[in-house]
Amino acid sequence: MPTATKDAAKNTAPPNTAATGLALFRSLTEIRLLEKRAYDLFLQNLVKGTSHLSLGQEAVAAGFAVAMRRDDYTFCTYRGHAHTLARGAPMVGILGELMGRKCGLMGGKGGSMHLTSVPHGAMGSYAIVGAHLPVAAGAAWSAQVRGSGQVAVCFFGDGATNIGAFHEALNFAVVWKLPVIFVCENNQYMEYTPIRSVTAVEHPAADRASAYGLERIVVDGNDADAVHGAAVAAIGKARGGGGPSLIEAMTYRYSGHSRADPAKYRPAGELEEWMKRDPIALYRARLLELGTPEGALREIESAVQRAVDEATEAAKESPPSPLDVIERDVWADGGSSWRN
Amino acid sequence: MAELTYRDAVAAGIAQEMERDQRVVFLGEDVAAAGGVFKTTVGLLERFGPGRVRDTPISEQAIIGAAMGAAMTGLRPIAEIMFSDFLAVCWDMIANEIAKARYMSAGQMTLPLVIRTANGSGARFGAQHSQSVENWAMSVPGLKVVAPSTPADVKGLLAAAVRDPDPVVFFEHKGLYATKGQVPDGEHVDRLGTAKVLRDGGDVTVVALAAMVPRALEAAERLQREHGISATVVDVRSLVPLDTRTILAETVKTGRLYTVEENPRLCGWGAEIASIAAEECFYDLDGPIVRITTPHVPLPAADALEDGAVPSVARIVETIRRTAG
Numbered sequence: 001m002p003t004a005t006k007d008a009a010k011n012t013a014p015p016n017t018a019a020t021g022l023a024l025f026r027s028l029t030e031i032r033l034l035e036k037r038a039y040d041l042f043l044q045n046l047v048k049g050t051s052h053l054s055l056g057q058e059a060v061a062a063g064f065a066v067a068m069r070r071d072d073y074t075f076c077t078y079r080g081h082a083h084t085l086a087r088g089a090p091m092v093g094i095l096g097e098l099m100g101r102k103c104g105l106m107g108g109k110g111g112s113m114h115l116t117s118v119p120h121g122a123m124g125s126y127a128i129v130g131a132h133l134p135v136a137a138g139a140a141w142s143a144q145v146r147g148s149g150q151v152a153v154c155f156f157g158d159g160a161t162n163i164g165a166f167h168e169a170l171n172f173a174v175v176w177k178l179p180v181i182f183v184c185e186n187n188q189y190m191e192y193t194p195i196r197s198v199t200a201v202e203h204p205a206a207d208r209a210s211a212y213g214l215e216r217i218v219v220d221g222n223d224a225d226a227v228h229g230a231a232v233a234a235i236g237k238a239r240g241g242g243g244p245s246l247i248e249a250m251t252y253r254y255s256g257h258s259r260a261d262p263a264k265y266r267p268a269g270e271l272e273e274w275m276k277r278d279p280i281a282l283y284r285a286r287l288l289e290l291g292t293p294e295g296a297l298r299e300i301e302s303a304v305q306r307a308v309d310e311a312t313e314a315a316k317e318s319p320p321s322p323l324d325v326i327e328r329d330v331w332a333d334g335g336s337s338w339r340n
Numbered sequence: 341m342a343e344l345t346y347r348d349a350v351a352a353g354i355a356q357e358m359e360r361d362q363r364v365v366f367l368g369e370d371v372a373a374a375g376g377v378f379k380t381t382v383g384l385l386e387r388f389g390p391g392r393v394r395d396t397p398i399s400e401q402a403i404i405g406a407a408m409g410a411a412m413t414g415l416r417p418i419a420e421i422m423f424s425d426f427l428a429v430c431w432d433m434i435a436n437e438i439a440k441a442r443y444m445s446a447g448q449m450t451l452p453l454v455i456r457t458a459n460g461s462g463a464r465f466g467a468q469h470s471q472s473v474e475n476w477a478m479s480v481p482g483l484k485v486v487a488p489s490t491p492a493d494v495k496g497l498l499a500a501a502v503r504d505p506d507p508v509v510f511f512e513h514k515g516l517y518a519t520k521g522q523v524p525d526g527e528h529v530d531r532l533g534t535a536k537v538l539r540d541g542g543d544v545t546v547v548a549l550a551a552m553v554p555r556a557l558e559a560a561e562r563l564q565r566e567h568g569i570s571a572t573v574v575d576v577r578s579l580v581p582l583d584t585r586t587i588l589a590e591t592v593k594t595g596r597l598y599t600v601e602e603n604p605r606l607c608g609w610g611a612e613i614a615s616i617a618a619e620e621c622f623y624d625l626d627g628p629i630v631r632i633t634t635p636h637v638p639l640p641a642a643d644a645l646e647d648g649a650v651p652s653v654a655r656i657v658e659t660i661r662r663t664a665g
Contacts, residue, residue: 073413106446118448123412128436134405135437141406142413145365145391152409165432168399172406175397329447330482332505338481339582339616340533 016225020066021287024224025297027062028280029304031082034091037308038081038098038112042259046316047098051112054082056222056254059279060185061086063227064153067235073123073143073152075136078113079185079253080125083155089117091311092318101318108321109329123152130160133169133182140173140180140238151179151238153231159190161204170212170246179238181231184248185221191257192265205248214246221249222279225286251279342525347517349491350380350456353498354418356527358388361416364502367394367403368420368456377422378458378517400430404455408438411453416502423469424459424511427476438507439482454501455509459487460551460602461650462515466641470514472602472634474549475609477509478579484532485579487511489553491521493577496530504532513550533581537590541570544664545590547613548600549576552651556600559656567661579609587613588621595626598660600651605636632659 016024035055041047054061057079065086068074076083085094089105097104098112105117113127123139126132136154143150160166161184173180184205188194201207206216217234220226227249234245252274256263263271284297330336344352358364366384368376372395375382385393396403400421407419421427427434434455441449461470477485484506488494494512501508538553539560548556553575560571572590576583591597597617599610614629632651640646 075409106444106448109446110444114444116445116448118445123409124441124445124449126437128432131401131405131432131437134399134402134433135409135412137402138406138409138411138417139413140409142410142415145410146414150413165401165405168397168402169405171397172399172402176394325446330443332442332450332452334447336481338580339584 031058052079059224064231067231075132075154078127084115084122087120092314095315103318130163130165137173140178158186158195173244177243181234187253221251341522349494353495357502404430404433411451421457424457458514459511467638475603484508487550499529535583535586539573541572544596545572552600592624601633
């Protein structure tokens with residue numbers, strides 16, 4: 001087993017209430033089934049371009065989203081379907097955006113890598129590695145200035161820890177004591193290259209925390225309770241004026257980096273090892289062990305499957321985005337005029 | 341009216357807007373306690389406090405990223421990038437993130453922010469601290485671009501930029517900081533996207549920006565005096581939006597169009613204006629459109645070399661005299 005579990009054992013979270021447990025299970029299930037559907041739609045060539053799935057990494061998005069206040073901010077990467085959904089963005093808007101339909105969250109103007117749903121606090125998915133860390137710090141600064149009590153949570157991959165914006169944002173956030181939580185989803189690989197082969201330290205995020213006066217935090221990113229516990233603690237600290245946190249969640253992506261990547265670079269057996277600790281199976285077993293009736297879980301599973309099916313049909317029925325949006329919304333007046 | 345320097349007009353513009361709107365905040369390197377390396381922001385920290393006027397680390401990506409995050413969540417930040425050359429350090433934030441966020445989100449996000457920066461030559465700082473890079477910003481959809489030439493325009497256009505709901509890159513010219521001019525008393529707010537006709541003439545139309553404006557005006561006086569050529573001078577002021585109506589109207593009146601640009605030759609802002617004029621008022625032109633620019637070189641440091649590279653009054657006069665005939 002990779003170091004994830006070894007390190008994570010130190011971060012055992014308090015047991016969650018039954019309601020929180022079910023909320024986590026629902027979120028995990030929604031992400032898993034929606035991502036599987038997104039994959040199916042690629043295979044049917046209904047999704048063009050690229051796409052980056054979070055299959056295997058669901059517990060990070062779910063664990064944080066369940067711990068957040070409705071008006072908190074999420075910033076995520078091009079691997080952002082999970083985070084956008086977890087904050088409550090409608091499935092039909094997500095699938096529609098992937099398919100370039102009018103019903104898409106952004107009417108087809110952003111695509112898979114840029115899912116955004118401001119009404120749900122999903123403040124954008126950013127496709128330039130590391131760029132959104134300073135942006136999240138800025139949203140946290142705004143919350144600090146306005147005294148709103150909001151926090152910003154910023155998710156990024158392990159690869160982002162070696163880019164300048166990561167280090168600039170961390171230092172800046174600590175110096176200004178901003179209510180922001182930086183969450184590294186360490187899925188072991190940047191694109192095709194293992195993160196450990198190009199990074200000076202074992203834990204690309206957590207081992208850098210001390211450089212910014214932050215606590216070293218590593219959690220088991222496949223354990224929704226562990227993630228949720230770390231999220232509650234970090235969010236509470238940020239909301240209370242205690243400043244930022246940096247959390248490294250150890251996890252694994254089941255598919256390749258993007259749809260173009262068959263992930264042949266992974267050693268034999270590695271995927272299978274991680275799948276033994278599948279975040280959904282693990283959490284389902286835990287809830288059953290704690291006495292949750294299996295019927296309640298089955299009910300969630302079938303309701304979510306129905307919702308995904310309905311959203312798929314609705315997105316397929318939605319017309320393609322009309323061409324008149326091409327020149328809209330460059331400016332706040334709705335247009336794109338640059339001259340008189 | 342009061343006489344202010346171009347430098348003091350910056351602080352006056354920021355103060356006017358911070359006084360009016362609590363959402364306006366200001367961040368940058370050395371801007372608060374030190375009052376700015378060009379002394380453009382003296383007194384703002386004392387007046388508005390450390391909550392709204394903040395020194396940052398030397399982290400241009402963090403500065404611009406923070407401005408973006410703050411703008412999308414209810415503030416109206418003004419961010420300073422000390423030298424416009426440093427925009428390249430955070431160009432991802434500006435060109436990839438800020439400029440595209442509203443479009444990609446189909447209007448879900450609004451980014452009312454201003455990026456102020458000291459642009460251009462005159463200080464003999466060499467090629468990494470003296471470039472004119474307004475054309476970089478002009479080429480990116482989603483950015484408004486302003487470059488004032490007088491203290492009154494600094495204050496008025498800065499106020500307009502702060503009130504504008506879209507991202508504005510505001511190019512101050514470091515060679516103009518010490519210049520003086522009359523600035524209206526009380527609240528002064530100008531309009532983006534408006535060029536200004538500063539001098540009326542019947543023979544040629546000269547379109548200039550920022551530090552090239554006073555040079556174009558001086559050249560016009562000499563052309564009149566020494567060569568009997570009467571020049572209209574238009575201060576473009578705003579590259580995006582671009583006041584093509586004024587520029588084309590003034591071009592049609594004389595039939596001759598000259599641009600005076602400090603940016604290096606290729607894809608300078610004047611090329612876009614020349615292309616528009618060629619397309620839309622070709623039959624009103626009496627001769628070729630002529631661009632007077634810095635050659636396509638990085639800017640040299642030595643005073644004589646810098647002066648030789650950037651369009652001078654003498655070069656403007658000579659070029660127009662030679663070609664206007």
